[in-house]
Amino acid sequence: MSASGVEAGRGSGVVRGERLSALAQQHGALVALLVLALVASFSFDSFATGDNIENLAMTSSFLAVVALGMTFVIVTGGIDLSVGSVFALGGVLAAWGSRYGALVALLLPLAVCGLIGCVNGLLIARTRLAPFIVTLAAMLAARGLMLNITDEGATTYLVDKETVFVHLGQGRLLGVGAPVWITGALFLAGAVALRRTRFGQNVYAVGGNEDAAALMGAPVARTKITVYTLSALLAGLAGALNAAWLASGVTILGYGMELDAIAAVVIGGTLLSGGLGFVSGSLVGVLLLKTIQNIINQIGSLDSAYQQVVSGGFLVVVIIAQTWLARRRRVA
Amino acid sequence: MTASPVSAEVLAVRGLTKRFPGVTALDDVDFSVRAGEVHALVGENGAGKSTLIKVLTGVHRADEGGVFHRGEPVAFGTPLEAQHAGISTIYQEVNLIPLMSVARNLFLGREPRTRLGLIDFRRMHTEAHQVLTAYGVDVDVRRPLRQLGVGAQQMVALARAVAVDASVVVMDEPTSSLEPREVHTLFGVIRRLRDQGIAVVYVSHRMEELYAVCDSVTVLRDGHHVHTGPLAGTDRLTLVSYMLGRDLGEVRSEGTTKFSGTHDTGGEPVLRAENLTRPHQLRAVSLEIHPGEVLGLGGLLGSGRSETAKAVAGALALADGRVTVAGVPVRTGSTVAAIRAGISLLPEDRKSEGIVPGLSVRENIALAALPQLSRYGLVAESRMDAVVDTFMKRLRIKASSPHQKVGELSGGNQQKVLLARWLAMNPKVLLLDEPTRGIDIGAKAEVQQLIDELAEDGLGVLLISSDIEELIEGSDRVVVLRDGAAIAELRADDVTADRLMRAIAQAAEEEASTEEEAATHG
Amino acid sequence: MADVALRNALPADRAAAVRWLQEYGVYAGVVVLLLFNVAFTDHFLSAANFRTQAVQVAPVLVVALGMALAIGTEGIDLSVGSVMALSTSLLSLYLGYGPWVALLTVVVGGVVIGLANGTLIAFVGVQPIVATLALMVGTRGLALVMLPQLKDVRDPTLLSLGSGDVVGVPYLVLIAAALAVVVAFVVRRTTFGRQLLAIGDSRPAAQLAGLPVRRVLITVYVCSGVLAAVAGFLSTARLSASDPTSLGQLMELSAITAVVVGGTPLTGGRVRVGGTVAGALLIQLLTATLIKHDLSPSWTQLAQAVVIILAVYAARERGKR
């Protein structure tokens, strides 16, 4: 009996170490963000102003919604490269649909993008093709579709200002833009879905060890199909919100967005190999990326080439810091 | 629980054939299990036991023949369907999610929920704790599963399988990583299941377990059905002869373990490890192994035996500690340095730390010895073939060819491939962590004999085994670990099962320390 | 008896066909595209056209070879496109010393970025996709800082490298083919190749087997960097200009597609060099076909998506059940 007591006692020491490391894993990016923000607000007068922070929140919100979907996908051990194209497609569809009313403007992109995600998920789950390549193809397909309905990008559909749809992008509540509220709500829902529902447990299980999850009776295929559908839905929704905000279905959006989203999720502490991740971390990751961008603009006189070097350098420093904070017990 | 008449067949297969590329794993096999019966399934490594179970539970699909559940033909597409039909399984390799918490693993798919439909974590944790305590696992259920030792993980898998409302519980080598104490708990669980009218299929290589808990037995050999009958009427040797396909007399002439007596252990120690220390895991462990000596490492699950072996082999970063081989210091924390110095480690978890599943048998055997088997960075194929050939013959590795993927071999043969990998290195010190776990009696005897031979050739061997008999008969000296520290050492005539049990048991601590000198070398 | 044998024979045949498709699907795809073009594309069957296709595919192939190595270790290298840009900038900056010195600096550039990638991945423990993503951003910027603007190349040696040939086979094609052979040899016959595959298949096992995991990983990313740098060098010679803005844009995706379509799994532990060559050819032929038939960008992208899925579907590892 006392043997197990000793074990438990020893266990708690291990737990404390593990908890600390988990804490760092979860909050490493947050620490980096706070440090960065602190330094920036001392260095630039115009950083910690209401306007600037609002801009930051607004521009972050669309990427954040995309990153939210990406988090689910990455926790299952997958990846979704199609989100940038789907984002652009969602915007164009929303703008086109807005002439038929707010409902169409919202539901059309969700339906089409959800379908794309569903096909992604089916291909990945049922035929066991690599997510990387399936979603790469979907990225081409969604971009092709978007060009197809805009006369190769020549037509930009404008959002009908009469519909309530525009308020989703431009409305304000308590001085904060609607997309920011929507993003916040989505992240709350996302966090609950991932941490507190059976679906969330299955997402972790599939990412942690797919074969074991199948043997334990988790619905692996269904979970995968759901996460890819969810990711595309959220990307489409982000596109639609963005279209409402910009009041038009801009056709040149979303290039490289998938990489930004992946970077944000990973910086936020989610393991690319799956099985471990946090919704809140992804939000912090997005804010970190956008803050870096904002700081470069605060400097205000960098050549475009230097801007890239600086943001690449920042990225390296951030991921080293994050990895270092999150360093886990080595497998070896 | 669906209590059906005792004689009713709950689950059966008829004329089952299953082929894999290059092998016929099962050939026209019949098998059935009745409610309230514990049915043993035995056979050598690669006989097809696990494959049969996987067909029964929807992991594999049969090529020919059918599966019948309560007399109805069924075809489970996924393990989930089998579970819904009331068939619950513990697979041979622990199949849980390492990064998820213990409680989440236990409850995956049937989490208690609040009225809002959200998971009720508080209830889940309390219940998980209660369930696991009943199985003798006392841990913080919020910890990630991977922090548990393999044995504790096995108990979690067991608890999970039994907790489901099942009419059949299938256990594929559940005891291979359990301590005697836990095996005892397990048997209690099995008897309770039987009394509830649940059918149990039980796979094990340990004879005494079969006789302790099983009612009837089916023997497979090379994918064929050989024998089915009540266990009471079949004695051990007959069973073994069925499994091996040899006649009784031949088997009778061999003993239980293949170890010979003690070895000559003179001379300077070939390995000296001092003061190995690692936060939370190892506390100043020191060891010496002499050439030609087999040093046993005893202890309970989680006592730090695997960590000690890994530390010596450079696979763990240490806070403190020195390792010397034949007097020459070895850099710690580097597997490369350890291997170069002549230390080889056969890891405990062969699935994830041992084999490279996608590479062939040949490549796996030659993996560590590659630098020796190549010139100017180019692989000397013919030398490699020679080495591979030698060891495949010597260890009797059963594979369709040296080019078969190791991932497709049966567990026992995978273990042999790993042994071959290390023997090909000509090591000075061999660290064997559970070398005979999950190995059939034939292979087990071969491995034990091999350990003997190696020691006689002057190798230093460190043997970790949860099989007390094996540890006692195989070792010249046993160091007992508890809680990450060496607490006792048994020498010569003290190396007996009784002494070992007492040293391991916590109550014997004082006794042990007065009778045996403390094992920590100054 | 005969009945049973027949029943067995059929699925066996199908299994064999499936395995054949898995192994040779890419090659079949290339042949199908060739036949399609011969039938439906005007002026397709000409030496000049084949030369064009071969020359266009050469840089992609060279990059894909390095990518295949990285993927073999269960990694990925997103920085290749930017390394090409860096290489073209370096080339332009050092061409004054002559083409050989320029080539040397280009290779050094590739080594440096490869080392940076490898260090982040092997020592710091950053996941490959993130480490190389950061370097992808930074390296492109670096290339532009060094050479802010497109610059023409006039060095005759370099120009002849870009457009010259030996008995009708362009230098570029020869170099790419030679590199493919070298990489195939390295993967199959060298210790390094075996170690690379073992690490890709099971890193913990490789570590415990005493393989020099870090050294191998770093070497792999250095190889990938150098091959990308060489591809940049070759592209510059072909273009007769250094254009760090657009050179190598989206090259990482083309290279990954070629590798994966060629049957190398992204999960590591396996490298198919022949398949990678065929994969690169397949994508090249597909693009050329779509261009020759003057499809609009939207249809081009849709068609590419479909063909990629079909190719990968044919080559996929069947789940064993």
Add this chain to the structure above:
Amino acid sequence: AGLVAGLALCTGCTKSESDASGSNSSAAGGDSSQVVATPGADSKTCDIATFGGKKLDLKTATVGFSQSEKEANPFRIAETASLKAEAGKRGVKLLTANAQSQFSKQISDVQDLIAKGADLLVIAPLNSDGWEPVLRQAAAKKIPIVTVDRKINATPCTDYVSFIGSDFTEQGKRAADEMIKATGGKGEVAILLGAAGNNVTTERTKGFEDRLQEKAPGLKIVFRQTGEFAREKGQSVTENLIQSKPGITGVYAENDEMGLGAVNALKSAGKKPGDVKIVTVDGTRNAVQGIVDGWIDGVIESNPRFGPLAFQTLDSFTKGAKVGQDIVIQDSAYTKGNATSDIGKAY
């Protein structure tokens, strides 16, 4: 990262090829600065009273400039340099941001400029639509906006003050004229399109197609493929083009870079200068040199030197004077006739 820095440091000892034609001048050349095309009285104007802002002195003001693409092609380099030079000359504080061809970034760039305290904005938009959030924010602070080189689809003198730039449709039309002149109005031509979804691509295509239809129905467009405004893509597309359509008469490239790529492709396919007529848009030095060498038949200029005109407009406007809403600049053209003499004006 340290290694990379090291790499960057050792660029001190570089030695590039000596440039035969002298180094490219990119700053705003004196005699080649922009000229307004139609300063006619009939065009609409805007002044600060109608716009609704406050007068201010340009000298003490902060001007924000948002560039759309990397300063890596001659057009963007010359554009940014011209604005910076003019700001320097006038002693105005200039903040710059670069959207690196990402539209979302450009929106946030401009917002950052506003937040950073820019009193006036000069924007080189990446796209014509989608400026709603920026315009609203600027309107709230009454910040005058001048857009250069591309237009914003919004109400002039309400949402922004004026647009200074070329007429891309017109450029397409003039390119068509050159093509007709070079080919004699008969044959088959190919278009190397710019990046898909870009207004410039759309308008330069439309102008070209309309004019051909109108003036030379004998000249058929048989091939339209995107070269994404890059030399390399232009080259590989043209390589495929000349294999599959060996009888092609002319190639219209929507920027110089793709045109030069086409020249490369023709060269390596063994064609002679003049075998295939090439007309391009932009007016970079390399392209004009192409005319001199005989490979290119016409280059329609798109003048990037917006600095003087933009600041002059802002200056007049902030002083309260009327400025034009649409200031279309006069683009010249380079042909066989003037290429040799005017090459100095090219950027």
